[in-house]
Amino acid sequence: MRTPSHTLIQFSDVHVVPEGTLLHGSVDTLANLETALAEVEQAEVRPTALLFTGDLADAGDPASYRRLRAAVEPAAARIGAPALFGMGNHDAREAFREGLLGEEPTDLVRDFVAEFDGLRVIMLDTSEPGQHHGDLTPAQLDWLRDLLAEPAAHGTILALHHPPIPSPLEVLELLTLRPHAELAELVRDSDVKLIVAGHAHHATCGVLGGVPVWVAPATAYGADVLAPAGLIRGYTGGGYTRIDVYADGATATFVPIGRGAPVYELDAETLRRYLAEHLPTQG
Ligand SMILES: [Fe+2]
C-alpha cells in the first residue's frame, strides 16, 4: 500500500467580507469556510498544513482579514496544522499583513517558503496591486530558481493564486498569469511534485513544464464553465482540496463542502470479509 509522506489541505478563494454575506446575500463565504474547517477537524486525517491560495478577503480590507483570522486560528490549532496564507488579486498586501498576520502593513511582495519534515511548500505572490491578472517579476523568478537549485528530501509543492495553465473561460484566460514559459522552464526537472493554484473558482488539472497543475475550486462559490461565450456566471456551492504527497509524486483530490445523503457505509469487519473474498490470493 502506498502511504503519503504528507497530507495538506488547500482552501482557495475564500472571499470573506467584513460582516454578513457576499453577492446580495446569496453566499455566506465565512460559513462555507467554517463548514470546511469543521469537516477537516472531524476527519481522521491529520494534515501537515492548511494552504490558503489567495482571494482571502473579497475587498482586501482589514476587517475581513481580522474576521478570517478569528475563524482560522482556533480551527487550525484544534486540527494541529499551521495555516499558510497566500495572496490573490482580491487581496491587498498592507491589510493582509495587518489584519491576518498581525505584521507591519507593508506593500512588499509576499513570497515565502516553509518546510515540514522534508516537504517544502513555496508560496508565490502573483498579485499585481489594483489588477486582476497575475504576474511574476524577474526577482521572484530568480528567487524561485535559487530555491529549486537545492531539492528538498520529500520534494516541493509550489502554490500560487493565478493558474499557470489555460482556463476554458475567456475572461479568466485574459486574467491569468503572464510569464508561463519561464516558469515552465524553472519547474522542469526540479523537485516540484505538484503546482497548486486557485483564482478560477472551478477545479481543473493540467501540466506545466512536465509538472502536474491543480487549479482548486473556491470555497466561496463556483464558476459556470459551461456558460455561453461572453457571459460569466457563478453558482453556489464550493469545495476544497486534499493534497497527498508520495515518494514519486503527489495527488490533488476535490472535496465538496457539505456532504450529500449517505448511500453506503461498511464497518471494519464487513470490509475485512469483503477484501478477503475479493483480493487475489498471493503465491
Ligand atoms: Fe476568487
Ligand SMILES: [Fe+2]
Ligand atoms: Fe482571483
